[in-house]
Amino acid sequence: MNWQWTSIDSINALAQPEFDVLTHSSHPSSPFLKFEFLRAFEETRCVGGNTGWLTRHIIIRDETQTLIGFLPAYIKTHSYGEYVFDHSWAHAYQQHNLAYYPKLIVAVPFTPVTGPRILLAQNIALEKMAQYIEQISDELMQSLHVASVHILFAPKQTSNELLTRGFHQRQSVQFNWHNxxxxxxxxxxxxxxxxxxxxxxxxxxxxxxxxxxxxxxxxxxxxxxxxxxxxxxxxxxxxxxxxxxxxxxxxxxxxxxxxxxxxxxxxxxxxxxxxxxxxxxxxxxxxxxxxxxxxxxxxxxxxxxxxxxxxxxxxxxxxxxxxxxxxxxxxxxxxxxxxxxxxAIFNPGTQGEHKILRGFAPTLCYSNHKMQEKAFDDAIADFLQRETPHIIDYAEKSASLLPYRRHDESE
Structure with missing residues (x-):
């Protein structure tokens, strides 16, 4: 696999037509992964500077230098604006005199919405790209001087594939309405x-x-x-x-x-x-x-x-x-x-159990995490193994509260 990755500090380092080929290949699409949306963060300085969000998008090119993959990525010096809460992990690092920050997140800033996190060229399979990401993950962390990689609000298929590649899976719950x-x-x-x-x-x-x-x-x-x-x-x-x-x-x-x-x-x-x-x-x-x-x-x-x-x-x-x-x-x-x-789907925003009684069904969200420090990587894996059953149980109990009539129910 003669691919090469690099990081870029602005979406403008790519030509928009080159980027749009990838976004059009991803299904389903997302307005949050449009070139214009990512560019708006940079041009209006909502990322960069002293915001704690440093643009470091990951791009992958093949042996012909054709763009075949893109990950929207940022180096973070805090955990605000992510909505996958890892403050306890950062505290554990601090207790052991280790630096949790900076870290690399693959996500859209301030946007807790499930959507494509690995944009691919038409001829590239997700499984093959996930294998490549696994191969370069340690090099990625060392090169960017980060302690961990976090891929937030990924589609279930992407998350499951990354899980097989050493990125621990974490689940959370949102409430969506289905048409x-x-x-x-x-x-x-x-x-x-x-x-x-x-x-x-x-x-x-x-x-x-x-x-x-x-x-x-x-x-x-x-x-x-x-x-x-x-x-x-x-x-x-x-x-x-x-x-x-x-x-x-x-x-x-x-x-x-x-x-x-x-x-x-x-x-x-x-x-x-x-x-x-x-x-x-x-x-x-x-x-x-x-x-x-x-x-x-x-x-x-x-x-x-x-x-x-x-x-x-x-x-x-x-x-x-x-x-x-x-x-x-x-x-x-x-x-x-x-x-x-x-x-078909309406995502009204993160959290909020009051949505249930208004017809919004619990929906599992997925993120994946890999820590450079092996002892903590193992500890995170253990934590998530214990946390996940509680998240699934919460989703199931929430679903039982939905106010929809049973089809055999008369009034």
């Missing part, structure tokens, strides 16, 4: 128990009773002013939760709007001073051209990315607290959009 070829939101509701249908209707009509209208704005219809308002909301969420303004800059979101509007869905909630007369009807539009907008004040926003394979809820914030608005803007609007666009 069972519904024609309307009511078709989805009909699948739920009567109790849950009543609860969801109450949540949705309660939004209108509070004088709130929710609008979906798609792609090119999103304006710079819309995005600027969203960013205010985004910052507010982080200020409340973490005491900082968020990992991503306004320039990052402006760049997404400029470079990949076809992958953006923005939900904006507005509140009128007086509640709507018909509080039983929740007004929903797909553009910002509602007659009521001038008399309403925007109060919250949620930004999603999507393609033909999935909808991904990523960012949310509110300037005013309105009961139930988070569920409406972040969940029900996304479900309606998936039904309208015939999108």
């Amino acid at each position: 069972k070829q519904y024609a309307h939101f009511d078709d989805f509701m009909a699948e739920l128990t009567a109790r849950r249908r009543r609860s969801i209707r109450k949540e949705r009509t309660g939004i209108a009773k509070q004088g709130v209208q929710v609008n979906r704005i798609v792609g090119g219809a999103i304006t710079a002013l819309d995005m600027a308002f969203f960013y205010r909301c985004y910052q507010q969420t982080y200020l409340k939760r973490s005491g900082h303004n968020g990992y991503l800059s306004s320039a990052f979101f402006e760049t997404l709007l400029q470079d990949m509007p076809e992958n953006l869905l923005l939900v904006i909630a507005e509140q009128r001073l007086q509640p709507a007369r018909d509080s039983q009807q929740l007004a929903i539009t797909e553009t910002a051209n509602s007659k009521d907008i001038k008399s309403a004040t925007p109060i919250a926003a949620a930004l999603f990315l999507y393609d033909e394979n999935g909808l991904y809820g990523r960012y949310w914030g509110a300037l005013t607290d309105v009961s139930g608005l988070h569920f409406e803007a972040c969940y029900y609007q996304g479900i309606e959009f998936c039904i309208e666009q015939d999108i």
